[in-house]
Structures are given as structure tokens and as C-alpha cells.
Amino acid sequence: MNGEQGGGVGFNRRRFLQIAGGGVVVALIGFGARYALKREREFAYPEDLNAYLRIGRDGRVTVFSGKIEMGQGVMTSLAQMLAEELGVGIAMVDMVMGDTQSCPPDAGTFGSLTTRVFGPALREAGAKARSALLGLAAKRLGAPRTALTVQDGVVSVIGAPSRRVTYADLAGGAKILRIVDRRVPLRTPNEFTVIGDPVARLDGPAKVTGAAKYAGDLRLPGMLYARLLRPPMHGAILMRIDTSAAARVPGARIVQHQGMIAALHPDPQAAAVAVQAIRADWSEPAATVDSDSIFAHLVAVGGTPDEIAKHGDVDAARERAPHRIRSVFHKGYVAHAPMEPHTALAEVKDGRATVWASTQTPFPTRDHVAEMLGLRRDAVRVITPFVGGGFGGKIAGQQVLEAARLAQLTGRPVMVEWTREEEFFYDTFDPAAVVEVDSAADPSGRIALWDYAVFGAGPRGAAPIYASANERIVAARNGPDIHPFAVGPWRAPGANMNVWARESQIDLMAAALGQDPLEFRLRNVVEPRLRRTLEAVAKAFGWQSGPAPTRHGQGIACNIDAGTCVATAASVRVDAASGRVIVDRLVCAQDMGVVVNPEGAKMQIDGGLTMGLGYTLAEELHFLGGNILDRNFGTYRIPRFSWVPRIETILLKNDALAPQGGGEPAITTTGAVVANAVFDATGVRFYRLPITQVRVKDALAAAAKA
Amino acid sequence: MMRALTFRLNGVERTLEIDDARALLVVLRDDLGLTGAKTGCGVGYCAACTVLLDDAPIRSCITPVGAIDGHAVTTVEGLASGGVLHPLQQAFIDHGAFQCGYCTSGMLLGAVALLRSNPHPSREQTVQALEGHLCRCGAHQRILAAIESVAAQGAAAEEAQ
Numbered sequence: 001m002n003g004e005q006g007g008g009v010g011f012n013r014r015r016f017l018q019i020a021g022g023g024v025v026v027a028l029i030g031f032g033a034r035y036a037l038k039r040e041r042e043f044a045y046p047e048d049l050n051a052y053l054r055i056g057r058d059g060r061v062t063v064f065s066g067k068i069e070m071g072q073g074v075m076t077s078l079a080q081m082l083a084e085e086l087g088v089g090i091a092m093v094d095m096v097m098g099d100t101q102s103c104p105p106d107a108g109t110f111g112s113l114t115t116r117v118f119g120p121a122l123r124e125a126g127a128k129a130r131s132a133l134l135g136l137a138a139k140r141l142g143a144p145r146t147a148l149t150v151q152d153g154v155v156s157v158i159g160a161p162s163r164r165v166t167y168a169d170l171a172g173g174a175k176i177l178r179i180v181d182r183r184v185p186l187r188t189p190n191e192f193t194v195i196g197d198p199v200a201r202l203d204g205p206a207k208v209t210g211a212a213k214y215a216g217d218l219r220l221p222g223m224l225y226a227r228l229l230r231p232p233m234h235g236a237i238l239m240r241i242d243t244s245a246a247a248r249v250p251g252a253r254i255v256q257h258q259g260m261i262a263a264l265h266p267d268p269q270a271a272a273v274a275v276q277a278i279r280a281d282w283s284e285p286a287a288t289v290d291s292d293s294i295f296a297h298l299v300a301v302g303g304t305p306d307e308i309a310k311h312g313d314v315d316a317a318r319e320r321a322p323h324r325i326r327s328v329f330h331k332g333y334v335a336h337a338p339m340e341p342h343t344a345l346a347e348v349k350d351g352r353a354t355v356w357a358s359t360q361t362p363f364p365t366r367d368h369v370a371e372m373l374g375l376r377r378d379a380v381r382v383i384t385p386f387v388g389g390g391f392g393g394k395i396a397g398q399q400v401l402e403a404a405r406l407a408q409l410t411g412r413p414v415m416v417e418w419t420r421e422e423e424f425f426y427d428t429f430d431p432a433a434v435v436e437v438d439s440a441a442d443p444s445g446r447i448a449l450w451d452y453a454v455f456g457a458g459p460r461g462a463a464p465i466y467a468s469a470n471e472r473i474v475a476a477r478n479g480p481d482i483h484p485f486a487v488g489p490w491r492a493p494g495a496n497m498n499v500w501a502r503e504s505q506i507d508l509m510a511a512a513l514g515q516d517p518l519e520f521r522l523r524n525v526v527e528p529r530l531r532r533t534l535e536a537v538a539k540a541f542g543w544q545s546g547p548a549p550t551r552h553g554q555g556i557a558c559n560i561d562a563g564t565c566v567a568t569a570a571s572v573r574v575d576a577a578s579g580r581v582i583v584d585r586l587v588c589a590q591d592m593g594v595v596v597n598p599e600g601a602k603m604q605i606d607g608g609l610t611m612g613l614g615y616t617l618a619e620e621l622h623f624l625g626g627n628i629l630d631r632n633f634g635t636y637r638i639p640r641f642s643w644v645p646r647i648e649t650i651l652l653k654n655d656a657l658a659p660q661g662g663g664e665p666a667i668t669t670t671g672a673v674v675a676n677a678v679f680d681a682t683g684v685r686f687y688r689l690p691i692t693q694v695r696v697k698d699a700l701a702a703a704a705k706a
Numbered sequence: 707m708m709r710a711l712t713f714r715l716n717g718v719e720r721t722l723e724i725d726d727a728r729a730l731l732v733v734l735r736d737d738l739g740l741t742g743a744k745t746g747c748g749v750g751y752c753a754a755c756t757v758l759l760d761d762a763p764i765r766s767c768i769t770p771v772g773a774i775d776g777h778a779v780t781t782v783e784g785l786a787s788g789g790v791l792h793p794l795q796q797a798f799i800d801h802g803a804f805q806c807g808y809c810t811s812g813m814l815l816g817a818v819a820l821l822r823s824n825p826h827p828s829r830e831q832t833v834q835a836l837e838g839h840l841c842r843c844g845a846h847q848r849i850l851a852a853i854e855s856v857a858a859q860g861a862a863a864e865e866a867q
Binding site: 210339642 | 744749809811814842
């Protein structure tokens with residue numbers, strides 16, 4: 001049974017329940033598309049809801065989701081949402097994720113959308129399944145539905161608990177076709193027993209025992225490891241190649257196909273030896289930009305920007321403003337650097353392709369593989385094991401195409417595991433960016449002018465959260481053609497840049513007025529939820545009122561991202577001699593609506609803030625034209641244990657609001673809050689991220705001289 | 707060169723006829739079927755490949771397999787015994803001390819080695835011991851808390867007997 005069978009208008013509101021295979025399949029028809037984002041129509045959630053869950057004869061519930069688990073914890077939070085609505089314990093739920101053959105289509109796991117957009121679809125499936133099962137139970141028990149209650153997959157008569165039937169019993173019954181025609185409400189926060197519970201992560205046992213499988217952990221008989229010949233820099237052209245020495249490596253196989261040159265071998269080290277034995281001459285283009293000149297380039301190619309927000313008259317306000325503050329902020333390229341490099345294992349045989357991939361986008365990846373191999377979509381299956389970190393970097397899927405093509409060409413299963421050097425070379429980096437802002441406040445501390453332009457990063461995080469009498473916010477054209485190598489979404493794309501620039505400028509304005517930066521924010525912030533969040537973080541932190549620099553080394557910053565209001569306060573020390581910034585403490589408060597798993601949400605805050613220390617204090621890709629100079633962790637430094645502050649998290653109760661995003665909001669505040677705290681500690685404002693040790697040392701020395 | 711190696715792997719005596727220059731990590735993952743140790747950087751910067759050689763944490767990606775001859779190797783698969791998780795494994799679950807899980811095996815073995823040599827480390831000593839272990843998800847604070855909870859129980863000290 002599927003939605004297409006009942007495709008006619010008027011059939012949509014019917015819901016079916018029948019026996020299929022090993023258990024009850026609940027096929028609930030009637031929604032789907034409304035949960036999809038407009039731009040993701042192609043992967044709209046299906047009408048046929050047996051795609052979402054299956055109840056086995058043993059009573060276990062299998063949930064199918066096209067989302068993937070890359071560390072963000074949605075395997076657990078999705079299970080909670082389904083368990084809540086269906087009326088089973090979370091221990092009865094098994095998750096199947098990111099398998100294009102068994103899961104409902106999905107555009108991908110990014111944008112803090114899993115809980116906000118897939119969550120409601122899954123919950124509704126669970127609620128309707130419960131309703132259908134209650135209907136069956138009512139017949140079986142000879143009691144009206146209203147007399148029944150459900151707990152842990154057992155339906156019983158209220159007041160007569162011995163009159164009971166389990167979901168498993170119902171699943172094992174006779175063939176049933178049941179049509180229900182009623183809208184089923186979702187459970188409300190006062191009814192929640194599973195949502196809101198800090199359930200331990202379901203993937204914990206597998207991950208601490210080494211049992212958890214990632215793409216690179218899989219093995220197929222006859223499998224070859226492939227290593228591809230890579231250019232020394234982006235834009236290099238292959239002039240001459242000699243593979244004879246490589247071909248002499250015992251057991252090695254060399255494949256050349258449409259510019260792709262690969263060495264394959266059953267042993268990964270031997271494949272590496274073979275690829276290194278390929279002699280290749282490259283023509284290398286001259287560098288036009290580098291890590292420092294990129295900023296002028298981005299402004300020069302910006303063209304006519306898109307308007308994000310506009311009201312009042314910024315030009316007139318500029319004339320009137322007595323004390324304008326004009327700032328230019330720069331941030332370099334930042335790598336995703338997940339600990340698991342891009343990996344894919346592919347098998348192509350009998351006109352079908354199966355790929356096990358480290359990807360955030362199994363369904364689009366399936367389509368790309370099908371297109372490349374000339375197969376129908378349904379002849380390609382992408383299976384997503386655990387993903388070892390993504391952060392937006394595993395959306396593109398180049399390694400999957402490489403593995404699939406090589407598997408097709410060799411007729412053998414092929415594993416492509418990028419080396420760390422390949423990972424840094426082919427990353428879709430967080431783009432370098434420039435923000436130019438011209439702003440002014442009136443003497444009472446109200447913002448009178450806000451003229452803001454962003455280049456390179458895109459608009460996320462640039463939209464106003466403060467009231468301004470006269471405002472213009474623009475974002476320059478952004479796309480791959482303006483950057484010397486690939487760029488792409490990086491955890492809250494663009495927002496880290498925009499929030500750092502905006503919140504730095506807000507602090508500059510407060511300091512110029514001699515006002516406390518917290519009070520200045522509270523005076524100008526628009527959203528009451530954000531005001532409450534700021535107040536909560538200030539209280540928990542122990543904010544000391546006064547205009548910066550107070551020399552306490554305290555900072556505050558806030559944002560609204562993915563529907564969540566977030567405010568963070570920081571306490572830092574700056575060692576003038578070494579230039580080292582020591583972040584001692586971060587306190588973060590979030591109003592993210594209903595919290596599905598508070599512990600999971602806190603883990604995401606901890607993780608976001610910690611990861612954010614990288615782009616704030618150290619991470620900046622060095623390059624010369626298309627030549628990427630940082631290729632491993634020796635020169636590209638990511639946060640380490642010695643950097644990590646004490647982190648405290650506060651989740652504000654707001655059950656009136658549906659669950660909002662949790663994976664991205666916190667990280668958008670890290671750069672801003674640390675930069676503001678560094679200013680408070682030193683009186684020196686930094687206009688370039690990262691705030692490296694060298695830059696701090698130089699700036700403090702210059703300030704001391706001045 | 708090819709030679710016979712004798713070693714204990716997770717408590718079991720093993721012999722292997724093998725090219726002794728191959729990387730221990732590859733041998734563990736491809737020849738011995740133990741994929742808990744991970745490839746992260748390939749050159750010893752990230753510690754995702756950490757295993758124990760006797761009681762010392764080593765980077766298996768840059769260790770030739772010949773080095774294990776006559777020694778004991780412990781991987782993450784060898785930490786639990788009799789179906790009971792090692793106290794550190796349990797603490798990692800209890801403290802949510804992992805996210806994507808890719809660095810977790812290396813972190814656990816680094817922590818096991820630390821507590822075997824120093825059952826009650828200071829915060830600074832723990833940070834120092836794990837400084838070379840990279841985690842991109844930002845689980846650091848919880849990893850430290852998990853290790854300190856085990857040290858406080860003294861459970862690791864007993865385990866090390």
C-alpha cells in the first residue's frame with residue numbers, strides 16, 4: 001500500500017492499518033508536503049506514512065527517518081518524539097536513519113531543521129498510529145475508545161487494568177483494514193512523559209565500545225581501496241602523466257577515466273604507495289588572492305547587494321548623527337575539519353548501485369550517483385552509517401561519486417577514504433567575509449542609524465534584532481565564483497561572521513556612549529524572548545554593570561537563530577606577554593521552545609561554544625591563490641582541552657512554543673562574546689577573526705605605545 | 707619484511723605472519739577486524755587511532771605493526787569485560803561525553819592510560835594527558851567530567867589491578 005494507490009482527491013483523508021510482512025504497517029495518509037520547506041519540495045515528506053514507523057510482532061517499534069546521526073543527538077530526540085505520541089517506552093524504539101531504500105525522502109540534515117520540521121511530521125505519524133491502534137483495541141476489548149488508556153505499548157481499560165491488549169497483540173492479529181477519518185491532536189506539554197526527559201543517548205553504548213560503524217569501518221569481499229591523484233592546487237591543469245611506476249606496485253590497479261586518475265589496491269597503504277608513484281606534471285595558475293588580500297577582493301566583486309531590511313532614511317540619519325561609528329570587520333576561511341574524513345564505500349553490480357556514505361544528504365547524493373552512473377533513482381541505494389561529524393561539510397558528496405564511479409569501472413566494491421590532506425583541500429570552507437557597518441545612537445541610547453553591508457558570508461545573522469530608527473541591511477552576492485576554492489554551509493552559515501560583527505558594533509556604540517553593554521542591548525532589543533534570555537544569562541553569570549572596558553574581562557552577546565533566542569556571557573583573561581586569550585567561563589542561556597531532550601540540547605550548546613572557540617581564536621585557512629597551505633592539524637589548530645572553559649547552560653522554559661533549533665544557535669555567539677570580553681579586559685577592539693595570539697600581542701604592544 | 711609476530715590482543719594470545727612495516731592501525735582494522743580505532747589525520751596529530759601498547763597510549767597510524775611483537779595491545783573493543791562496561795565507558799555514557807563518537811575510542815584509551823598511571827590526576831594533568839586528542843564536536847568539558855568522576859570513584863584504580 002502506498003499513497004499513490006489512493007492518489008485521488010477525497011482519498012487523502014483516509015488512514016489505513018493492515019498487516020504487512022512481519023508486523024502492522026500503519027499507513028496514514030493526509031499530510032506531508034506542508035512540513036517541507038518550499039525550496040525542498042522535491043524531498044517533501046511522503047503522504048504515505050507507513051514510511052515513518054513499523055510495529056513488529058514483538059512490539060518493537062522501528063522508526064524510519066531520512067535524517068542522519070552525526071553527533072547532534074537526533075537519533076535519540078526523534079525516538080523520544082515518536083515514543084511520546086505513540087505511547088511506548090523509548091526502550092522499545094529502534095531507529096533506521098539515512099537509508100534511501102527504507103526511509104522517507106529528506107533533503108538532508110542541516111540548518112537545525114530536524115526537530116523543527118521533521119519532528120512534527122514524525123509526531124503526527126505517531127499520534128495517528130496510536131489512534132488507529134486504539135480503534136483496534138476498542139473492538140478487541142469491547143470498550144469505547146474513550147474508556148481506554150495507553151502506556152508502554154499496552155492498551156487497557158481505564159479502571160479495569162486486567163482488560164488489556166498490547167500493540168504486539170494487535171500487530172499479531174488478523175488482517176485488518178481500518179479507515180479512520182478524524183484529525184488526531186498531538187500531545188501537549190502538560191501530557192508529556194518522554195519529551196522533556198533527559199534520556200541518555202541511544203548511540204552511547206555502541207560509541208563507547210567501538211561497535212558503532214562508520215562508513216570506513218565497513219568491508220565487502222573483494223573490496224579495493226582507492227586513492228586518487230590530486231592536483232597540487234585548485235586550478236592546476238594536468239600536462240603530462242606517467243603511471244608506469246605506479247602500475248608496477250604489486251597488486252595495484254590504475255584507473256584513468258575522464259580526468260579521474262586513481263590507484264586501487266586491497267591494502268590502503270599500498271594504494272597510497274601506488275598513487276604517490278604516479279608522475280604528474282601540472283601547470284599551476286598564478287595566485288591572484290591570498291589570505292590577506294581576499295577581503296578587498298570580496299568587496300570589489302560584491303556587485304549590487306540584496307536588501308535584507310530597510311526602513312527610515314539612513315542617508316538623512318547619517319547627516320544628523322553627531323557620533324557615528326564606522327567599522328570594517330574581516331574573517332578568514334574556516335574548515336569544517338570533522339574528525340571523520342569524507343568516506344564512501346560503493347558497490348555497483350547487476351545494474352544497481354549501493355553506497356555506504358559519510359554524508360549529510362543521502363537522498364540528493366543518491367540522485368547524483370544515479371545521474372552520474374546513468375541509473376534510475378530507485379536502482380541506487382545510499383545507506384548512511386554513523387557520521388563522524390559534519391557541520392555542513394558533508395553535504396557535497398564528491399567522495400561518493402568517486403567511489404561509485406570507480407566501483408562501476410572496476411566491477412569491485414571500492415572504498416574512498418579521503419586523507420586529512422584531501423579533506424582540507426576539497427573542503428567546502430566557511431567563506432572569508434567582510435562586514436562594513438556605519439551606526440549611531442542618540443544620547444538616550446537608542447539606535448538612530450544602522451547601515452550594514454556583508455560581503456562573502458551571506459545574510460544569516462544579519463537581520464535586525466535591535467530596533468533602529470533608520471536602517472539598511474544589505475548582503476552582497478555570494479557564490480562559489482567569488483572564492484578561490486569551494487565554499488559552503490558551515491554550522492549556522494554566515495551567522496558567525498554577522499553576529500560577531502553586529503555584536504561588536506553594538507558594544508562599540510555602548511562604549512562610545514559610556515553605557516553598560518547589557519543595558520544598551522536590553523534598551524534596544526526587540527524580541528521579548530530575547531530580552532528574557534539576556535536577563536537570565538546576565539543573572540546567572542553575575543554581570544557587573546558598567547561601561548566597557550571594566551577590566552573584569554566580561555563580555556555579552558546575543559542572537560536569534562533557527563527560532564532560538566540565545567545569549568552568552570564570557571569571562572576571559574588576556575596574557576599580554578604571550579598574547580594568549582584564556583576563556584575561563586562561558587554561560588549560555590537559550591529559549592528554544594519545548595525542549596525535547598534537555599541533556600541533548602545542553603550537549604549541543606557545550607559543543608557549539610567549544611567549537612566556536614576555534615573560529616574565534618585560531619582557525620583561519622592560509623592560502624595562496626588555489627594553493628591551500630594548511631593541510632593538516634599541525635598548522636590548522638582546532639580547539640583542545642587546554643582551551644576549554646567552564647561552560648554553564650540555562651534552558652529557559654517555554655512550553656508555549658514548539659521546539660526550535662538547537663545545533664547551531666550557541667556557536668553564533670562565541671566570536672562575539674569572546675571579542676567583547678577581550679575588549680573589556682584590554683580596551684582593545686579586534687576587527688579581524690580569529691583573534692590569534694600574534695594579533696593580540698601586536699595589538700596590545702601597539703596600544704601600550706600609543 | 708614478512709615475519710611472525712606474537713602478541714596479546716585484548717587479552718588473547720595471537721600470532722600473525724605479516725609485513726612488519728605495515729601500520730598497526732591498518733592491520734587492526736583490515737586484518738583483525740577491529741575497527742574501533744579510527745583514521746583521522748594519518749600522521750599522529752589527532753589521536754583518533756590511539757590504542758594501548760602494554761599500558762602506554764600510542765598512535766597506531768604511525769606505529770609499524772612490528773612494534774607489538776612480544777607486547778600486549780588493547781583496543782576499545784577490549785575495554786569491556788564479561789558484558790560489563792569499563793567504568794570509563796559507563797562514565798562517558800552517563801556524562802554525555804561524546805557526540806559523533808569518532809574520537810571516542812582514542813579518548814577512552816587515552817583516559818584509561820592516564821588513570822592507570824595516575825589514578826587521581828589533577829584537572830591540569832588530565833588536560834595535559836588528553837591535549838593531543840582532538841574532538842571537533844566540542845565534548846571536551848564532558849569528557850573531563852567523565853574522567854574525573856571515575857577517578858573520584860577510584861574505580862579505575864581497582865580495574866588496573
